[in-house]
Amino acid sequence: MDTQYIQTKQYEEAARSLVDAAAWCYAESGCGNEQTLRANIAAFEHLYIRPRMLVPMDAPDLSTTVLGTSISLPVMAAPVGFQQLWHPEGERASVQGTGQAQTLYVASSSATTSLEEIAGRVCSPLWFQLYLFEPRSLSAQLVQRAQQAGYQAIVVTVDTPYYGRKERFWRNQYSLPEHIRKANFSDDVDPMVSSTFDWGVFDWLRTLTDLPLIVKGILTAEDTCKAIEHGVAAIVVSNHGGRQLDAALPSIVALPEVVGAARGEVEVYLDGGIRTGTDVFKALASGARAVFIGRSLLWGLAVQGAEGVNQIFAILREELEYAMVLSGCPDVNCITSDLLKECNW
Ligand SMILES: Cc1cc2nc3c(=O)[nH]c(=O)nc-3n(C[C@H](O)[C@H](O)[C@H](O)COP(=O)(O)O)c2cc1C
Numbered sequence: 001m002d003t004q005y006i007q008t009k010q011y012e013e014a015a016r017s018l019v020d021a022a023a024w025c026y027a028e029s030g031c032g033n034e035q036t037l038r039a040n041i042a043a044f045e046h047l048y049i050r051p052r053m054l055v056p057m058d059a060p061d062l063s064t065t066v067l068g069t070s071i072s073l074p075v076m077a078a079p080v081g082f083q084q085l086w087h088p089e090g091e092r093a094s095v096q097g098t099g100q101a102q103t104l105y106v107a108s109s110s111a112t113t114s115l116e117e118i119a120g121r122v123c124s125p126l127w128f129q130l131y132l133f134e135p136r137s138l139s140a141q142l143v144q145r146a147q148q149a150g151y152q153a154i155v156v157t158v159d160t161p162y163y164g165r166k167e168r169f170w171r172n173q174y175s176l177p178e179h180i181r182k183a184n185f186s187d188d189v190d191p192m193v194s195s196t197f198d199w200g201v202f203d204w205l206r207t208l209t210d211l212p213l214i215v216k217g218i219l220t221a222e223d224t225c226k227a228i229e230h231g232v233a234a235i236v237v238s239n240h241g242g243r244q245l246d247a248a249l250p251s252i253v254a255l256p257e258v259v260g261a262a263r264g265e266v267e268v269y270l271d272g273g274i275r276t277g278t279d280v281f282k283a284l285a286s287g288a289r290a291v292f293i294g295r296s297l298l299w300g301l302a303v304q305g306a307e308g309v310n311q312i313f314a315i316l317r318e319e320l321e322y323a324m325v326l327s328g329c330p331d332v333n334c335i336t337s338d339l340l341k342e343c344n345w
């Protein structure tokens, strides 16, 4: 397909007509009544930009760094499992499209392509997302394989002591197709997430790797302090795209308290509900260093494979560039909290 869409929303509409109903339902679902899924997006609508005028600039500079790695825009690919549901090339295409956009890709523990194969394809910086599995040895092996394959950091997802209740998916009695495999595990291994871990897991992981550890799934100041005490290098404010605890805080609402508690000691990123460049702008103005996209990346993947993923980043890049020029921000460091106003009407 050679159509060029100008909004991520148009990719969503196109993807819906292309993707099998079960895969669509699986990805779009939140958990429970989907309050958090809706609120992740709706909360951005309460934030408005206070633009500044007559700030001279040429083209604004959207580039930044995350843990010292350069990326061409402050938007990265979130870990998303089972990507062959959306395109036969799955993760191979999404990592390629992310590389074309010159940004960073996080490979999921639950990928349909092995972590080694993803790393072999790479033309972008790569982090590996780790689930905390029982037995622990399953997680330990993944960490060691990721380090060996050249990943630059481990993103530990901590919001999944149980796998969330995707009730919409269950109600429709969908299940994932037989051919969809977790490629990081042999067929006789069925890794189960574990509810028995505490914060000491970071001390244990530290004995296994010297890669930076990033914690994904934080929504409170209290847990931010715990994470810093246990030596994390960065925090992802996330509610798993509204897929774990229904009625959990929308990510953009939780962000300021996490940023406040982090006191600049660690980098803070956000995911959940990013659909436009102005959403990216609002997250940066609320203190995020960069953001991740989950579902919108899948829409690009479903419609045009690697090129679609690249296009999703291109759309967000252009929208962010417009927002920066029109609000007087020559570079991403100029996107500060004084440029935002909350309006609850
Ligand atoms: C279909 C799907 C699969 C996901 N798989 C993972 C995963 O394997 N690991 C993980 O940490 N998060 C996973 N997530 C959560 C994303 O990393 C991210 O937190 C979320 O999608 C961000 O919200 P957004 O979809 O509104 O951008 C998944 C999300 C979706 C929609």
Ligand SMILES: CCCCCCC(=O)C(=O)O
Pocket: 080, 081, 110, 131, 163, 191, 192, 193, 240, 243
């Ligand atoms: C063993 C955990 C499987 C998780 C699958 C991917 C995911 O995180 C999701 O939200 O779906």
